[in-house]
Amino acid sequence: MARHHITTTVNGDIREVLVETTQSLLDVLRNELLLTGTKEGCGTGDCGACSVMLDGRLVCSCLVLGVEADGKEIDTIEGMAQGEELHPLQRNFLEHAALQCGICTPGFLIAARALLEKNPSPTETEVRFWLAGNLCRCTGYDKIVRAVMATAKELRETTHA
Amino acid sequence: MEDIRYEAPATVAAAVKLLAGAKGTAKVLAGGTDLLVQMRSDIVVPSLIVDIKKIADTGTIKKEKGGWRIGASVPCAVLGEQAALVRDWPGVVEAAELIGSTQVQGRATLAGNLCNASPAADSVPALIAAGATVAIAGPKGKRTAKAEEIAVGPGRTSLQKGEFVVSVFLPPRPKRASDAYLRFIPRTEMDIAVVGCGIALVLDKKGLIEDARVSLGAVAPTPLLVKEAAKAIVGTSLDAQALEALAAAASAACRPIDDKRGTKEFRIKVAGVLARRAAETAYERARAK
Numbered sequence: 001m002a003r004h005h006i007t008t009t010v011n012g013d014i015r016e017v018l019v020e021t022t023q024s025l026l027d028v029l030r031n032e033l034l035l036t037g038t039k040e041g042c043g044t045g046d047c048g049a050c051s052v053m054l055d056g057r058l059v060c061s062c063l064v065l066g067v068e069a070d071g072k073e074i075d076t077i078e079g080m081a082q083g084e085e086l087h088p089l090q091r092n093f094l095e096h097a098a099l100q101c102g103i104c105t106p107g108f109l110i111a112a113r114a115l116l117e118k119n120p121s122p123t124e125t126e127v128r129f130w131l132a133g134n135l136c137r138c139t140g141y142d143k144i145v146r147a148v149m150a151t152a153k154e155l156r157e158t159t160h161a
Numbered sequence: 162m163e164d165i166r167y168e169a170p171a172t173v174a175a176a177v178k179l180l181a182g183a184k185g186t187a188k189v190l191a192g193g194t195d196l197l198v199q200m201r202s203d204i205v206v207p208s209l210i211v212d213i214k215k216i217a218d219t220g221t222i223k224k225e226k227g228g229w230r231i232g233a234s235v236p237c238a239v240l241g242e243q244a245a246l247v248r249d250w251p252g253v254v255e256a257a258e259l260i261g262s263t264q265v266q267g268r269a270t271l272a273g274n275l276c277n278a279s280p281a282a283d284s285v286p287a288l289i290a291a292g293a294t295v296a297i298a299g300p301k302g303k304r305t306a307k308a309e310e311i312a313v314g315p316g317r318t319s320l321q322k323g324e325f326v327v328s329v330f331l332p333p334r335p336k337r338a339s340d341a342y343l344r345f346i347p348r349t350e351m352d353i354a355v356v357g358c359g360i361a362l363v364l365d366k367k368g369l370i371e372d373a374r375v376s377l378g379a380v381a382p383t384p385l386l387v388k389e390a391a392k393a394i395v396g397t398s399l400d401a402q403a404l405e406a407l408a409a410a411a412s413a414a415c416r417p418i419d420d421k422r423g424t425k426e427f428r429i430k431v432a433g434v435l436a437r438r439a440a441e442t443a444y445e446r447a448r449a450k
Binding site for chain 1: 164165166167190192193194197198200201202210212214236238261262263264265267268349350351
């Protein structure tokens with residue numbers, strides 16, 4: 001099996017890794033770089049559990065080959081909190097009980113942050129459509145949507161203060 | 162998935178050479194949202210993957226001769242961020258923004274949607290209605306094809322060995338022109354079209370339809386260009402009678418299958434309903450310009 005030497009920036013750190021052609025970026029993150037915060041759900045791009053940012057764009061890491069990450073910047077859930085300080089989205093997910101089993105949570109957080117960076121004042125409908133590619137079988141989505149809306153409000157107030 | 166060779170050439174010529182010289186199955190990788198899923202389920206077992214994203218021309222959107230040249234590896238999510246493109250071709254962009262999820266749109270491309278050749282591909286009826294053309298590179302040089310000439314059956318294209326799509330071209334828009342795409346799915350997001358309909362219209366100064374193109378998806382082995390449906394509304398102001406004739410012509414063109422998403426009868430009926438609604442939206446958009 002051919003192996004490729006790739007250099008990629010993950011959460012700001014330059015990482016070098018050998019990857020097999022058929023390894024997905026998700027496999028590389030979890031099994032080679034031991035960043036297991038990104039989860040595998042379906043492996044076919046339907047559930048969003050493996051969401052990461054690839055050069056600033058939200059993607060499913062199961063639908064990216066590891067070798068494609070050469071020279072790219074990747075942001076995963078491990079880079080979301082600043083040390084001990086949670087990202088406002090993480091804090092609001094806890095406060096609104098927007099998770100139960102937690103498998104979908106890293107993907108929801110990454111996807112929700114991407115939304116708020118693009119659109120700081122989303123409507124509830126916009127939140128629901130943006131997150132339609134993230135599946136959760138525990139919460140019924142309502143608490144997740146409320147946590148995202150609350151974070152958007154909080155971030156707007158902090159910026160204007 | 163055994164020993165697959167991966168190449169990411171920097172030029173169109175190098176990509177063609179790799180594809181033309183491949184033994185076994187060679188696959189082009191742009192967004193990978195179809196290819197990786199097919200590889201994982203062993204539907205496709207390539208011996209060679211040619212990643213075209215390092216070819217500069219495939220990654221850009223450019224204004225060209227008044228129209229839009231969209232590179233084959235431009236993700237659908239980028240299209241909606243181009244305000245001038247959305248103004249010219251709102252129907253094409255709204256179709257691209259219905260493909261999969263936000264995550265999928267971060268990778269999936271118009272060219273990939275065309276070349277995957279699904280009868281239910283969302284952006285393809287919109288591209289056909291738009292009169293889009295496709296720039297193809299191959300061992301015999303460059304050629305141009307119409308969007309409706311790419312798919313020849315479910316999962317099959319007219320591309321020859323060694324050929325790949327470099328870009329998609331959306332023609333310039335005259336005044337009072339617009340388009341729309343609508344699809345029916347049983348839920349509100351993230352599903353495969355039961356029926357899709359793209360319509361592009363040009364109006365004259367009086368608001369009469371001067372030119373129309375109508376395309377239907379998921380009602381035949383390939384997306385259809387329905388000339389009879391266009392004929393039914395050209396010269397009209399999209400009055401009730403014209404809408405009825407449009408719906409009848411759209412329904413008459415359907416040759417659908419029965420499957421878990423919908424019966425033949427349902428698809429035939431919905432094709433007419435969607436054609437009417439897409440035409441109304443395209444007409445309103447065109448009048449507003």
